Amino acid sequence: MSSSAEASAQLIYPQNVLANASLLNVKFISACFAGAAAGILGLSNLSGFALFLAATLLTSACIWGVNCKGKPGKYVHGGIGELVNPGQDNAFTFVLVWTLFYAIVHVYD
Template sequence: MASPSERAAQLIYPANVLANASLTNIKFISACFAGASAGILGLENWRGFALFLTSTLFTSLCINTINCRGQVSKYMQGGLTELLNPGQDNAFTFVLVWTLFYGIVHVYD
């Protein structure tokens, strides 16, 4: 007999799991645009991170309604928590792009 975790893994459609790579790219590009926006706007401290949080939530909402059709557990093994997780790479990307654009735009302020 299969264990409960094996049965849960069998319920996930493999083609949907393979498509998660494109969802990761969407979240990465969203973090880049949020960092560029925060840098150009000159946001500092918690306001920049609030923009990152807002961007992450908006991107997750769009992915949930458009790509997953409201059934996140069918498409991602972690479910909603996996979708809302910004990821360490995306957070570092946001900070890197944020400081880059802030330095370019506001160099003489």
């Protein structure tokens, strides 16, 4: 006999899961734009990371409301936790773009 978790996993179509996971690439682009904005505005320390947190939450809310229609467990394999999770790659991308734009704009300050 299979457990209920195995039975529900068999109902998931792998191609749709991959297509829905590609929606999470929007969070990567959001991290890039948030890093550029933080660098151009000259934010430093916690104010820059607060902008990253706000951008991640706003992007997750947009994906939750528009693409997932309020039911992220049906469209994304991790549910709401996967939507809100910023991811290590996105955090590193944010810091990289933040320092790049900060150095370009504020080089002579």
